[in-house]
Amino acid sequence: MENHTLAGPVDPSPGDFSPTARTRLRRLSERGHYDRKTVYEILDAGLVCHVGYVIDGQPYVTATAYWRIGGRIYWHGSAASKMLRHLKGGVPVCFTVSLLDGLVLARSGFHSSINYRAVMALGRAQLVADRDEKLAALTAFSERLTPGRWPELKPPSEQELKATTVISLELEEVAAKVRTGPPKDDEEDLSLPVWAGVVPVATVLGQPEADPLLAPDIPAPAYLQDISIG
Amino acid sequence: MENHTLAGPVDPSPGDFSPTARTRLRRLSERGHYDRKTVYEILDAGLVCHVGYVIDGQPYVTATAYWRIGGRIYWHGSAASKMLRHLKGGVPVCFTVSLLDGLVLARSGFHSSINYRAVMALGRAQLVADRDEKLAALTAFSERLTPGRWPELKPPSEQELKATTVISLELEEVAAKVRTGPPKDDEEDLSLPVWAGVVPVATVLGQPEADPLLAPDIPAPAYLQDISIG
Numbered sequence: 364m365e366n367h368t369l370a371g372p373v374d375p376s377p378g379d380f381s382p383t384a385r386t387r388l389r390r391l392s393e394r395g396h397y398d399r400k401t402v403y404e405i406l407d408a409g410l411v412c413h414v415g416y417v418i419d420g421q422p423y424v425t426a427t428a429y430w431r432i433g434g435r436i437y438w439h440g441s442a443a444s445k446m447l448r449h450l451k452g453g454v455p456v457c458f459t460v461s462l463l464d465g466l467v468l469a470r471s472g473f474h475s476s477i478n479y480r481a482v483m484a485l486g487r488a489q490l491v492a493d494r495d496e497k498l499a500a501l502t503a504f505s506e507r508l509t510p511g512r513w514p515e516l517k518p519p520s521e522q523e524l525k526a527t528t529v530i531s532l533e534l535e536e537v538a539a540k541v542r543t544g545p546p547k548d549d550e551e552d553l554s555l556p557v558w559a560g561v562v563p564v565a566t567v568l569g570q571p572e573a574d575p576l577l578a579p580d581i582p583a584p585a586y587l588q589d590i591s592i593g
Numbered sequence: 594m595e596n597h598t599l600a601g602p603v604d605p606s607p608g609d610f611s612p613t614a615r616t617r618l619r620r621l622s623e624r625g626h627y628d629r630k631t632v633y634e635i636l637d638a639g640l641v642c643h644v645g646y647v648i649d650g651q652p653y654v655t656a657t658a659y660w661r662i663g664g665r666i667y668w669h670g671s672a673a674s675k676m677l678r679h680l681k682g683g684v685p686v687c688f689t690v691s692l693l694d695g696l697v698l699a700r701s702g703f704h705s706s707i708n709y710r711a712v713m714a715l716g717r718a719q720l721v722a723d724r725d726e727k728l729a730a731l732t733a734f735s736e737r738l739t740p741g742r743w744p745e746l747k748p749p750s751e752q753e754l755k756a757t758t759v760i761s762l763e764l765e766e767v768a769a770k771v772r773t774g775p776p777k778d779d780e781e782d783l784s785l786p787v788w789a790g791v792v793p794v795a796t797v798l799g800q801p802e803a804d805p806l807l808a809p810d811i812p813a814p815a816y817l818q819d820i821s822i823g
Contacts, residue, residue: 413691
């Protein structure tokens with residue numbers, strides 16, 4: 364909400380997205396956005412996505428952290444993860460990010476709503492198989508969240524790299540959906556004696572809690588204060 | 594995080610959930626919970642779910658507000674919504690709620706993680722077709738979020754009720770997944786000179802912003818200060 368500047372690099376060359384029959388907003392079309400800038404800003408503000416996939420006709424939705432590099436999004440996890448073992452086969456996925464910005468309290472239940480920013484991307488997930496590309500992707504994830512921390516960490520061992528699966532999805536069939544602003548009541552309801560407006564919702568970070576096993580002479584690094592989510 | 598008391602009624606009679614081949618956590622099984630209390634507490638803390646469904650082999654994940662009444666969860670929207678028109682046919686869905694509680698910064702990227710509470714429910718969505726049941730469900734949604742507000746609002750017209758689709762899902766095949774606490778580094782990494790710990794993440798509500806069209810003599814009601822999400 365406060366800081367929607369681009370946290371990641373903007374790919375300069377490709378143009379905006381084209382709505383398809385699967386991504387075009389038919390109702391409330393004013394909420395739909397297909398430009399790369401809006402999509403990237405939402406993606407770069409979020410941390411957790413919800414990935415949808417199908418196994419034996421049953422949809423599954425798994426929440427997981429993600430990050431963006433140029434025109435691709437990435438997520439990762441254990442190589443033993445059921446989701447990741449399935450997705451690396453290049454099956455159709457739906458990648459959704461939604462950020463809750465406010466409760467919209469109208470004078471009727473019917474017009475009450477929610478302010479939000481969301482992105483939906485459809486496509487086929489790809490396994491990041493190359494060892495160096497995988498390492499670069501994991502580095503980018505760490506640096507997106509805690510810039511400057513990666514060089515401080517123990518570098519991943521080859522065994523850890525093998526035990527980690529990284530998945531990517533090219534942003535091709537994509538739509539953003541955004542609602543902002545006050546309620547839109549019917550004209551004849553405006554004089555009702557009931558409060559109407561927006562209750563803002565934000566994601567905030569609390570004071571860092573040091574690991575009980577942390578040596579007392581290690582201070583909390585400055586980048587912890589700069590983390591921004593939402 | 595701060596207030597995880599039960600916001601909705603607890604159904605006293607049915608027992609806990611039984612993990613199935615589709616919901617049992619095989620890895621990190623200590624994070625899995627199948628008791629009704631844990632599931633209800635997470636559901637009652639959240640506001641936005643992600644619903645997964647399949648159309649022509651393609652998974653879709655839609656974010657939407659939800660609420661719980663006893664052993665069922667509900668969500669709603671325009672009768673013209675593509676998602677809702679599809680779901681009312683009783684197709685398989687996956688309902689997922691995830692609440693982000695913290696960033697877990699370990700001494701290696703490999704052991705870095707996220708603290709969260711999540712619930713996944715599988716089943717077939719059902720249309721709430723009965724007019725009175727629909728009205729009761731919509732009332733419960735309003736009261737969950739802003740207790741005491743519903744009687745102040747303009748009651749829904751029959752036309753508005755018809756234009757609103759309410760979907761419900763019985764909680765049957767359900768699992769919760771929770772991670773809490775500090776990082777779990779490898780023993781040999783504990784002496785590394787790098788900060789480790791948890792950065793808490795919370796959802797907070799800001800000061801209510803009155804509708805610009807609100808008459809100046811209508812004060813902000815007290816229940817706005819009691820809203821709790823996350």
